[in-house]
Amino acid sequence: MTRAQLKKIKASIRRLEKQALKEGIDLTSREFEDILDAFLKRQGVTLQEVYEAEASFESGLGQL
16 A cells, blocks of 8 residues: 555545544444445455554555
8 A cells, every 4th residue: 555545545534533423423333333344345455454554654664
């Protein structure tokens, strides 16, 4: 995953979180987890891959 892809995915996740809160959905609920999983699946990534990409870029080892 490139830095640009990660940035785009993280921005989309922030929008999903804001929308969920606006609709009264708890961000720690199974409902939100399902929403997030479905979004990430459409993007072709998992939450674990997002975490790994973040860690990689923070450590300076990620793709540029």
